[in-house]
Amino acid sequence: MTTATSTIQELANREYQHGFVTDIESESVPRGLNEDIIRLISAKKREPDWLLDWRLKAFRHWQTMEEPRWWPNLRIGPIDYQDIIYYSAPKPKKKLNSLDEVDPELRRTFEKLGISLDEQKRLAGVAVDAVFDSVSVATTFKKTLAEHGIIFCSFSEAVREHPALVRKYLGSVVPYNDNFFAALNSAVFSDGSFCYIPKGVRCPMELSTYFRINSAGTGQFERTLIIAEEGSYVSYLEGCTAPMRDENQLHAAVVELIAVGERAEIKYSTVQNWYPGDKEGRGGIYNFVTKRGACRGVGSKISWTQVETGSAITWKYPSVILQGDNSIGEFYSVALTNHKQQADTGTKMIHIGKNTRSTIVSKGISAGNGQNTYRGLVKVLKGATGARNYSQCDSLLLGDRCGAHTFPYIEVKNSTAKVEHEASTSKIGEDQIFYCKQRGLSTEDAVNMIVNGFCKQVFLNLPMEFAVEAQKLLGVSLEGSVG
Amino acid sequence: MLEIKNLHARVEDKEILRGVNLLVKAGEVHAIMGENGSGKSTLAGVLAGRDAYEVTEGEVRFDGKNLLELDPEERAREGIFLAFQYPVEIPGVSNTYFLKAAVNAIRQHRGLPEYDAREFLKLVREKMRLIHMSEDLLKRPVNEGFSGGEKKRNEIFQMAVLDPRLAILDETDSGLDIDALKAVADGVNALRSPDRAIIVITHYQRLLNYIVPDQVHVLMRGRIVKSGGKELALELEEKGYKWLEASVREPQPV
Numbered sequence: 001m002t003t004a005t006s007t008i009q010e011l012a013n014r015e016y017q018h019g020f021v022t023d024i025e026s027e028s029v030p031r032g033l034n035e036d037i038i039r040l041i042s043a044k045k046r047e048p049d050w051l052l053d054w055r056l057k058a059f060r061h062w063q064t065m066e067e068p069r070w071w072p073n074l075r076i077g078p079i080d081y082q083d084i085i086y087y088s089a090p091k092p093k094k095k096l097n098s099l100d101e102v103d104p105e106l107r108r109t110f111e112k113l114g115i116s117l118d119e120q121k122r123l124a125g126v127a128v129d130a131v132f133d134s135v136s137v138a139t140t141f142k143k144t145l146a147e148h149g150i151i152f153c154s155f156s157e158a159v160r161e162h163p164a165l166v167r168k169y170l171g172s173v174v175p176y177n178d179n180f181f182a183a184l185n186s187a188v189f190s191d192g193s194f195c196y197i198p199k200g201v202r203c204p205m206e207l208s209t210y211f212r213i214n215s216a217g218t219g220q221f222e223r224t225l226i227i228a229e230e231g232s233y234v235s236y237l238e239g240c241t242a243p244m245r246d247e248n249q250l251h252a253a254v255v256e257l258i259a260v261g262e263r264a265e266i267k268y269s270t271v272q273n274w275y276p277g278d279k280e281g282r283g284g285i286y287n288f289v290t291k292r293g294a295c296r297g298v299g300s301k302i303s304w305t306q307v308e309t310g311s312a313i314t315w316k317y318p319s320v321i322l323q324g325d326n327s328i329g330e331f332y333s334v335a336l337t338n339h340k341q342q343a344d345t346g347t348k349m350i351h352i353g354k355n356t357r358s359t360i361v362s363k364g365i366s367a368g369n370g371q372n373t374y375r376g377l378v379k380v381l382k383g384a385t386g387a388r389n390y391s392q393c394d395s396l397l398l399g400d401r402c403g404a405h406t407f408p409y410i411e412v413k414n415s416t417a418k419v420e421h422e423a424s425t426s427k428i429g430e431d432q433i434f435y436c437k438q439r440g441l442s443t444e445d446a447v448n449m450i451v452n453g454f455c456k457q458v459f460l461n462l463p464m465e466f467a468v469e470a471q472k473l474l475g476v477s478l479e480g481s482v483g
Numbered sequence: 484m485l486e487i488k489n490l491h492a493r494v495e496d497k498e499i500l501r502g503v504n505l506l507v508k509a510g511e512v513h514a515i516m517g518e519n520g521s522g523k524s525t526l527a528g529v530l531a532g533r534d535a536y537e538v539t540e541g542e543v544r545f546d547g548k549n550l551l552e553l554d555p556e557e558r559a560r561e562g563i564f565l566a567f568q569y570p571v572e573i574p575g576v577s578n579t580y581f582l583k584a585a586v587n588a589i590r591q592h593r594g595l596p597e598y599d600a601r602e603f604l605k606l607v608r609e610k611m612r613l614i615h616m617s618e619d620l621l622k623r624p625v626n627e628g629f630s631g632g633e634k635k636r637n638e639i640f641q642m643a644v645l646d647p648r649l650a651i652l653d654e655t656d657s658g659l660d661i662d663a664l665k666a667v668a669d670g671v672n673a674l675r676s677p678d679r680a681i682i683v684i685t686h687y688q689r690l691l692n693y694i695v696p697d698q699v700h701v702l703m704r705g706r707i708v709k710s711g712g713k714e715l716a717l718e719l720e721e722k723g724y725k726w727l728e729a730s731v732r733e734p735q736p737v
């Protein structure tokens with residue numbers, strides 16, 4: 001082995017930095033899943049009957065479904081769905097009347113994660129909804145947003161305060177029977193974020209949700225619903241972390257985006273840093289998420305940007321259904337797998353309307369024994385005259401024990417459509433590293449620089465603050481990589 | 484400044500350098516010439532610490548330090564600069580960003596404060612004028628899509644910014660048009676100084692009209708077989724390398 005590679009290998013195995021556990025009294029439902037548990041969750045949240053019925057319908061459907069095994073490339077340990085706690089919430093000391101009353105222990109947890117719930121300290125441009133295990137514990141800047149008619153609150157609150165909106169859109173993009181994990185989520189989802197941007201409003205700040213799994217043995221099943229009316233715009237960020245634990249924890253979220261009106265635009269960015277498990281592949285989050293957006297308005301736009309560095313297994317395909325004519329779907333992704341992590345991620349772009357356009361840029365980085373798969377579908381239906389897609393999938397390998405796989409599926413039913421696909425796989429070059437070192441850079445800095453350069457196209461699509469975060473995260477996640 | 488004694492190096496099982504001796508003093512410019520495959524780039528690579536090469540014998544001292552035990556980045560920070568025969572592309576990393584990181588790594592090593600954006604820009608502007616480097620190349624990713632000549636010019640530009648003590652230019656003149664050659668030579672000449680040494684590897688006597696060397700060496704099959712003044716380059720131009728064949732003695736089989 002050359003010294004460059006061995007030095008990369010030696011780079012300190014800096015530990016996962018968000019692996020601490022918050023010691024807080026929590027209230028949970030008994031382990032396991034049955035109709036009574038679902039009734040209990042729904043009752044705890046004082047939900048209307050229609051929602052309980054919806055959950056039960058989802059549950060009954062879920063029971064008829066088989067756990068999917070359609071990724072021969074992924075190795076997934078068995079998941080015992082009866083051994084999971086489906087609802088866990090920090091015990092409220094009393095009813096919260098304002099942000100100042102958030103449990104100091106929770107406040108400290110989020111501070112430690114770099115998320116301040118204090119509006120004064122918070123960067124002025126970002127409103128945060130903080131979700132701890134199964135519930136939302138605080139949402140900042142609600143007043144400021146309300147002045148613009150924007151609703152940004154926890155999902156539970158939306159169910160209570162804006163039932164008509166929730167009822168109208170819940171499950172309208174990802175139906176409860178969509179897939180195994182979406183059905184499970186529909187049955188047991190506990191909280192999440194809700195966001196509504198009225199006609200003609202450009203949301204004046206970034207909205208963000210921070211998800212934190214804390215309790216052992218729990219799963220996290222949140223739901224996010226974002227609705228943008230005609231001519232509105234919103235940029236939404238999502239971040240996630242979890243403590244280090246030896247067992248695998250399940251995270252099965254559902255995100256639905258609806259660009260309802262003409263020229264409505266939703267930009268959704270994720271920096272996913274769930275605990276990835278240790279070097280031997282023990283523990284870590286199973287991140288099985290269904291994310292989908294519908295561009296219903298003419299000229300509407302949905303853009304997904306994701307940086308996936310965490311989780312033992314990531315399985316997600318943020319997709320866009322391009323219904324409105326001239327609507328636009330985008331997917332920019334960086335997925336990094338190190339040690340024994342596995343990622344199977346990509347997107348689906350479904351072209352229905354005329355002159356719909358989609359862009360896919362996927363950058364997969366594999367290190368250690370990591371396995372990274374891009375799986376994407378571009379589907380152009382009969383009526384989608386003039387549809388265009390451009391896809392680019394690049395893979396970068398660090399070392400020779402990791403793997404990169406690309407499965408682009410293309411189905412075109414309209415002859416005027418143009419679909420372009422480019423793919424590349426490269427190994428990080430010894431000569432690139434040597435060149436950097438000859439200019440005085442350390443191996444670590446050289447690798448970081450090369451990898452960040454590789455991801456540049458995607459990072460350019462992240463909001464500034466997040467882009468910096470993402471670059472740092474990539475550096476940390478690469479530690480102890482190549483060999 | 485640089486003292487190479489009986490240097491042997493191999494790639495895999497092939498011995499390429501077979502006893503190189505060379506003494507370069509501060510302020511001097513040395514030219515190394517020689518046929519394709521004679522080991523010029525190998526010598527440059529060994530000095531810079533490329534790990535494809537294994538040093539089997541000999542020693543190299545740089546300012547009295549044992550160069551061979553330093554990592555490549557340590558050598559760079561100590562002041563060794565290699566202008567690559569084939570500069571490497573680093574997609575997505577802007578030339579400016581790359582260079583700033585390099586400058587600051589070197590400054591830190593020298594116990595100097597890091598340059599902030601403004602100071603760095605000032606330095607870059609000044610060197611751009613010196614090398615006639617276009618702003619456009621600076622903003623683009625390192626060497627990505629650069630023409631052959633642009634890559635070479637970029638190497639010299641980096642050298643000017645990084646302010647090395649020993650610069651090794653590996654065929655920086657090949658692939659340059661006449662104006663670029665002059666610009667590069669002007670740049671190199673501007674950087675000549677009493678406390679800097681330069682080793683120029685080239686196939687063309689023409690470059691040495693612009694960068695006049697103190698000494699010229701001929702490398703043949705891994706050894707320096709002849710050294711002389713700048714006239715030696717002219718002689719080589721005229722006679723080629725064949726006449727020196729006799730001076731290469733094959734090592735006796737053991």
Ligand SMILES: Nc1ncnc2c1ncn2[C@@H]1O[C@H](COP(=O)(O)OP(=O)(O)OP(=O)(O)O)[C@@H](O)[C@H]1O
Pocket residue numbers: 494495497499517518519520521522523524525526535568
């Ligand atoms: N990585 C390598 N693997 C195998 N052989 C190598 C390697 N690097 C160099 N060599 C061989 O070593 C010899 C010397 O190469 P080197 O690049 O030093 O020559 P050079 O004098 O710079 O030639 P040129 O004038 O063509 O640039 C050549 O025969 C070359 O094929």
Ligand SMILES: [Mg+2]
Pocket residue numbers: 523524525568653654
């Ligand atoms: Mg050469």
